[in-house]
Amino acid sequence: MDIKLRYGNGGGSKNKYRGNLSEKGKISSLVEQGEISPAKALRMLKSGNGKADTGGNDSSASRKTNGVNKGQVQESSVEDVLAELNQLVGLEAVKHLVKELRAFIDIQQQRQQMHLRTEPLVMHMIFRGNPGTGKTTVARIIGQLFKEMNVLPKGHSIEVERADLVGEYIGHTAQRTKEQVKKALGGILFIDEAYSLARGGEKDFGKEAIDVLVKAMEDHKDDFILILAGYRDEMDWFLLTNPGLRSRFPIHIDFPDYTVDELLGISDLMLEKREYSLTPGAKVELRKLVNNKLIYGHEHSGNARLVRNIIEKAIRRQAVRLVNHHNLGRKELMRITPEDLREAVKNDS
Incomplete structure (x- = not known):
């Protein structure tokens, strides 16, 4: 997995690491609106406090939240997010990069508090890899x-x-692209198969979308992060179509296809989440099926969608096998057999 990281120019400028003072309200409402994570909501419920701070900046170092320094609450929230990342199978280089970004941002914030010069970080990114390799997640x-x-x-x-x-006519594309940028302000704008915007030549409306995005990166440089994703070769070609594109995306991450062991690890997580389990024979069968798919299957078979499709089909085949049985126990309802797996891939080309 190849990662390229470059910090922005202008070391003498003050960087804007800012957050809003967010609205306070009921925890359940904040969760429903996506303002706080379930993990954060759980901590607030355990504290017995029905009010929540959704992570805004606080200029007062002495301010307390539920009797705990707010910096400590923020650190706990950061660790929750990093724990979610670390639970993902593989992606070690991505995890390393995120750890580096976290450390850099933290130090820049501390330098700003001490009235030292800060380094601006250019965070727009290129994700290169096949579908199902974790880019969106x-x-x-x-x-x-x-x-x-x-x-x-x-x-x-x-x-x-x-x-x-x-869009379908002149001016329509600019309008639609600006609307998506507006929706993304304060967060991430993730464009999958971004290279398709450059297909069709000079008269294609996709070029207009690229121009709007480039301008938005300047006009809203502190307000959102643009991530362009797609197949590696196509993304390399895409960056060559506009001379100013590559320099605007200093962070390039390659997402390789998963190995057999990583795919089996992903299948374990999928089964655990769905409360199913493989018999010892089924574990051997799944390894054989995955290995054969990687050797003889499509060139992009080595991704999480491969095992997800196999597991979901096997669950349906198990249902067909059990539907006419009576008085089924917990183990029978959870167990996936080698035959379930073989039936799952029986008609695959």
Whole structure:
């Protein structure tokens, strides 16, 4: 996994690591609106306090939240987000980068408090990899992390593709693209298959979307993070279509296909979440199936969608096998057999 990271120019400038003073309200309402995570809500409920601070900046170092220094509450929230990232299978280089970004931002905030010069961090990113390799999930986690660190006031993720940006007539594309940027302010704008915006030549409306995005990166440089994602070769080609694009995206992350062991680890998590389990024979069968798919299957078979499809089909095959049985016990309802797995891939080409 290749990562390229560059910090922005202008070391003498003051960086704006800011967050809003957020509204206070009922915990349940904040969770429903996506303003706080369930983990944070649980901590607040345990504290017995029905009020919540959604992570805004506080200029007073002595301010307390539920009897705890607010910096400590923020640190706990950051650790929750990092724990979510660390639970992902593989992606070690991505985890390392996020740890580096977290450390850099933290030190810059401390320097700002001491009235020292701060280094601005250019955070727009390019994610390169096949579908199902974790790009969208990582983008969401980065948004939440930057929210908890008061870099982004909201940290939400707006996920779009070409059809959401490109219009049908002159001027329509600019309008649609600006609307998506507006939705993303305070968080992440994630564009999947971004290279498709450059297809079609000079007269294609996708070029208009690119121009609007480039301008938005200047006009709202402190207000949102733009992440462009897609296949590696296509994204490399895309960056060559506009001379100013590559320099605006200093963080490049490659998401490789998962190995057999990583895919089996992902399947374990999927099964645990759904409260199913593999018999010893089924574990051997799944390894064989995954290995064969990687060797003889599609060139992009090595991603999480492969095991997800197998597991979901196996669960349906198990249901067919058990539906006419009576007095089924807990173990029978949870157990996935080798035959369930073989049936799941029986008609796959």
